[in-house]
Amino acid sequence: MSAREQILERLRSALHDNPPVPHIPRHYREHSGLDREERIQLLVDRLVDYKAGVTVVDEAGLAPRIAELLAGAHSYVVPEGLDGGWLADAEAAAPGRRRVDTLEEPLSVAELDAVDAVVTASAVAVAETGTIILDGSPDQGRRAISLVPDHHICVVRSDHIAGILPEALRRLDGTRPLTWISGPSATSDIELERVEGVHGPRNLDVIILRS
Template sequence: MTAREEILASVRAALRTADRTGIPVPRTHPAVADVVEVFAARVADYRAGLTRCPAAELPAAIRTALGPARKVLVPPGFPVDVEGGAPPGTDLTEFDAVVTTAALGIATTGTIVLDHGPGQGRRALSLVPDVHVCVLRADRIVPGVPQAVAALDPARPQTWISGPSATSDIELTRVEGVHGPRTLHVIVITD
């Protein structure tokens, strides 16, 4: 008997005596009491910044979130003027930061989803600059992934972002900014 045959025989023997009682899988998800609070906590868990402000204070909140960024990319359709902002050119590496909107946010995961509509631009815009400031209306935060999937158009391209870009080496040393922005700041518009 080969090693493969021995392993398969062991698996078959274990399956003959296995408990085959079905376990129901819930198809409803627990309600999230305050989606904005849960979203804010999850975004912080990812080491991303979060600011809440009314729409009237959005330009000031963007300036603060951008910090010392000198050249800021602003995709077409962004809802407010951004001081120092410029439309995308062919060389995205010349920009320090990007400011986008988001299609929605997911409370339980702290994820923002871009579907590349107005104010979001193409996917590369949110990956190349070192700082990403994302503006999200509070009423566009859904409790969980099932609600997000139901709300999104599957025919549109999507980019799901959970925190700044990060990776870890074999010793689990975290390095941010390797595959995208080193800094993510989400601004939630509260009105």
Template sequence: MTEHAHGAGESASARETVLGRVRDALALAEAPRVEVPRDYRTGRTLPDDDLVGLLTDRLLDYKAEVRTCTADRTAETVAEALRAHGARRVGVPPGLDPGWLADFDGEVEADSAEVPAPRLGELDGVVTASAVACAETGTLFLDGTPRQGRRALTLVPDLHVCVVDRSTVEVGVPEAVARLVPERPTTLISGPSATSDIELERVEGVHGPRTLVVLIRTDV
């Protein structure tokens, strides 16, 4: 690979031209250096109960379904959630703890890169873990690691049951962003998909999963 892998021969001169223009522009209109003030709120913490309470409130506000349990009741709660939504055939990422589906009596399919993504549409739902959650905005962060799977897995099926551990919940956006690994493909999810494009009337469930169930494990 060349140092600047622009398309074959095409844009070497365009690159130099655009960068040259940027330098010319900055020379023509010299601007003073600015210091970025970063005195907004960062590094916040909250007592566990308040944190889970805030996350729950925000998730419900964005029409997600919330279930709370302790780690020893994970399998039971996952099975309840799947049953409540009539899911019979469920996909899981390759690295998910098989114990989480131990109480589920339907069909479980471990996903892999070899499964053509359109086939994921045959699943009734998907169960995954999550990397981080942001309480203040009710946002779940998935980063493609083996417990969360590739992006298509949590996108194509119509039901997403997402397990959030208390230790991964942060108060606000700065605290949550600080825990991300930038190079991983990351998806931020705040409630089910929605549109307000027709006369500004909110419709839940467009292309992503129409139902989002968040299972908060309070002691992990």
């Protein structure tokens, strides 16, 4: 019998009497009651409080804003599923800077560390907590590309903004690799000295796309 089989057999033995599962009351809020504009404004407020850069644009303003944020970057990486139209202005301004990360040919950690920025989409955002969630979809890529480069530019569609966490969780597939982002990477030592960039990008710019 393998170690796995032994563990499973012990679990079956411990649960042989099939004890009833107690009812757990859940009285927390399940709906925020906020309309779309209120969700946008609340998310902006929280992100600014976290020291993230925030811009709200329409479709026509998205590519120019991304180009503006990438103006100082010598190179940047994008997941293979990102909408190429979002990068049209950045490519026109300075072609040849884009690196594409694919599952077949992923960039190494050293290669990711050498690029200045990353541009991704997002799965869901939580307005109340200022949290942006990536789920590894083709337009978001694997977790490493959003953690290694020093500058993360993240596009959040306005219809992907949930008011509170329970609303966001209902939109997510819990079997996917989820990355939860609340502002730029930061931590504090015992004297409460804030240090940024310890375990992720020092700079986070969020572009909220009205849709």
